[in-house]
Amino acid sequence: MAHQQDQPQAQLRQVRNYRPRRNVLEELDDTDLIKRYRLDREGIEFVTDMLRGALESATSRSMAISPELKVIITLRYLATGKMQQCSGDDLGLSQPSISRVIKQTVEALASPAITTRIIKFPRSRIDIQRTQNEFMQIANFPGVVGIVDGTHIRIVAPTEYEEEYVNRKHYHSINTQIVFDANYKILDVVANWPGSTHDARILRHSGLLRLFETNMVPAGCHLLGDSAYPCKRWLLTPYLRPLAGAQEAYNRAHKRTRCVVERGIGQLKRRFHVLHGEVRVSPQKTCKIILACAVLYNICKDRHIHIPEEDLLDENAAEDVEDRGRNEDAPAGVPEDGLRFRDHFVNLHFAVED
CATH class of the missing domain: 1.10.472 (Cyclin A; domain 1)
Incomplete structure (x- = not known):
């Protein structure tokens, strides 16, 4: 009872x-x-x-x-x-x-079903031509379909493989490869490498490389990257010691066009502050957070949603500092074919007429 x-x-x-x-x-x-x-x-x-x-x-x-x-x-x-x-x-x-x-x-x-729906590299002839025309408006650099760069997302020191996440600036990070179009929209993102990984290695193991080297993106389409990357027929890098004339003109146009990726990364981090400070979760969870932010960033771009004014200040400062001195990290053994193609490309498109 x-x-x-x-x-x-x-x-x-x-x-x-x-x-x-x-x-x-x-x-x-x-x-x-x-x-x-x-x-x-x-x-x-x-x-x-x-x-x-x-x-x-x-x-x-x-x-x-x-x-x-x-x-x-x-x-x-x-x-x-x-x-x-x-x-x-x-x-x-x-x-x-x-x-x-x-x-x-x-x-x-961050699921593949969503990321592949929202983050897309141009593949059709119409999309490629439109992208190239938009890049041409910046500095008359022909054939560009994207600008590639790496950015470090700071993380709390992980409990496993801690030393692999220490980057060249001596803090823990995820090194993220990202590609932007001329309108600062993300075309491709790779967020699964620890901070000590070189940009060239991330590219070498990425789907982006397969897109170009299996001709899924047609010949005549180029990415621009800094000197951390190897020079290829489809990936054009600046001259470290340009000669006067065509090479200097090429470098100037390359630099002006490549500013897109620095500004784009700045906008991404300013829009989603979780990427601007230290992410205090595991590296695996951080990688998913980076992808989630990239998806939402593109949705904001598609819907023309502005960044709040208070978040526009100094949006490029972090990337300007991070990009300094990258030429010192240029990988050794750059394929001669890429260098020869760059010389041909420069003489064809940037030769100064007498």
């Missing part, structure tokens, strides 16, 4: 009190949404619909976290780099729940 009387009390003790959840999509206008979450209302709804299948709860309990709220929480984290900011927004979730939500949403954003 006593057992039967205690049972209702045990059930009462199991009743949970839920904090009320804000609906920021109703409370905030687009300006405030962009400032806090980097997307406007329609953009947040677009991302939510894209991820809904992966984010919907398997249970039908009344207080299940909606896909919309999961996206909003994750956007807040990526925009600030501070998980406590998500709690500060009073979205009605505990810190452990916020952590689980961010992990689930980042994994959905």
